[in-house]
Amino acid sequence: MLRTAVCVALLLAASGCTTGYNPLEDYEQKNPATDLPTPASAAITPNFAPAVISRGRYLVGLLGCGSCHTNGALVGAADLEQLLAGSDTGIAWTNPLVDRNPGVVYPANLTPDIETGIGSWSLEEIVAMIRSGVDKHAGQTLPIMPWPSYAHLEADDALAIASYLKSLPPVKHQVPDNVRPGQRARAPFIHFGVYQSKTR
């Protein structure tokens, strides 16, 4: 029985068994963001019809935008008054156990406030950010903002999300500046990982 389990594990890892069958041999690894086709963008016509906004709202909930872009959400206590208005808690993208001062990004304010939110972004710019992580100034955003997972949203769906964000009441809330690795963060941050105490 144990022998079978080891054999299956090996087979999956490297086709180590004598059956000669490797279930992965007909596959090659692909990066979904760059190697697979993204549905083409149709010409964008603003459409704030209630059905579009409610689809955008549904997609924003489904895709979990608020779980990063809302104050408190990353530490388990979302401030619903500040829904989607950005997070004062950042996300470290280098490992704080290895590098004492990791690089940190702060999820942006997605409400249409002109100064602190995305009020000056066009619908096209928001759609590009969601599907390819390219920001308004043509910079490439780290995949901490999970654009690779959103790369294959249909253009209409990405547009519904952008339209919903534009329809929110603007909230003035400036998130802390991003921090480069080696720089000391002044605002709190979390790091996604699995840890075990060495003293257990």
Ligand code: HEC
């Ligand atoms: C895992 C956390 C996380 C999730 C989930 C997430 N984002 Fe982000 N997002 C970020 C971070 C962090 C940034 C800031 C990146 C930076 O500054 O480099 C960002 C930046 C953005 C920006 C750029 C805004 C600006 O002012 O620069 C937009 C637009 C955006 N996200 C929209 C969305 C939408 C829409 C969703 C859901 C479909 C979403 N995000 C889900 C973490 C997240």
